[in-house]
Amino acid sequence: MDVRAGLPEGPRARGAYEERPSRVPGAVLWTRAAAPGTAAPNPVLPDGCMDLIWSEGRLFVAGPDTRAHPSEDGAGRRYAGIRFAPGSAPAYLGVPAHELRDTRAELAHLWRGADARRLTERIDAAADPTAELERAAVRLAAAAPPDPLLARVAAALAAGRSVTETAAATGLNTRLLHRRSLAAFGYGPKTLARVLRLQRALALARAGVPFAETAVRAGYTDHPHLARDVRALTGLTLGRLA
Structure with missing residues (x-):
């Protein structure tokens, strides 16, 4: 599943999707709240980027796409994501980008399960999950800056x-x-x-x-x-x- 919107209209125009520059250099922080009955988001278009995405109990990585990737509607769920600048996410996540090409992978499959579970639980429990996700991304970026x-x-x-x-x-x-x-x-x-x-x-x-x-x-x-x-x-x- 991916929830990044690929077009400027549709869900974005209804206020379901918002983004702003992140404190991670070159990255964008985005949120999406899909109300029941709204249309499915537009396909995600190739952009050379990778995202770390949270959605109420889940943390997963959207790998780099070579083609448009369909999105599920995720009705009734909240999402937050960090879209990293091209070439930077593999350093932060410790996974070569080609291993995630055209995939959506649970973070627990890429890291030690306990580490991914603790981070997911911390974001779930935060008063502001989006802010907590960004804090986690800032720590990752500081620990392993890209070339x-x-x-x-x-x-x-x-x-x-x-x-x-x-x-x-x-x-x-x-x-x-x-x-x-x-x-x-x-x-x-x-x-x-x-x-x-x-x-x-x-x-x-x-x-x-x-x-x-x-x-x-x-x-x-x-x-x-x-x-x-x-x-x-x-x-x-x-x-x-x-």
Whole structure:
């Protein structure tokens, strides 16, 4: 199950979903309360990120996606999550990202069961579970900060630089860049670049930029290339997403 909303309308517009910057560097703290009878949340779109999610007795990790991931409605449940910046969650959680690609895994399956259970119980018992989840994430980030080189890789690809340019800028040969990317992002740099290009295109389209111009500015060959890639990654049209 995943409860991150992939579109700006629907449940977000009804106030069911809220997010704000987290005290964890580069991360976003989000909450969702699904009232009975509300529509199921939109699919979660690939974004290069991983989340640690709490939901009343559960702690689980949403791994990096290569395609849109369906969400269950979770009616009547509360959720809180930390969406970590690309490449940072594996350091915090102690699990290579490629092992969690396109999965949702209980934290108890990734950590020692007792550690995961104590953390879940502490968040459950807190007066403000969302704040307690963030405090736990801050502690994890302080104990195992990610390699800043990986942040540079993500930033270069997010800016539209090629894999070859990114490797040269970070001092990694392409083979080493691929291996480091698998562990940090869950997939190779070409796939990460494609996912981040999708996010650039969505941001432009949602800002009202015409689709043909969006394609050029986001780094696609042309509008048909953009349309094909959006459909392949999300199963939806750009018009629906925008």
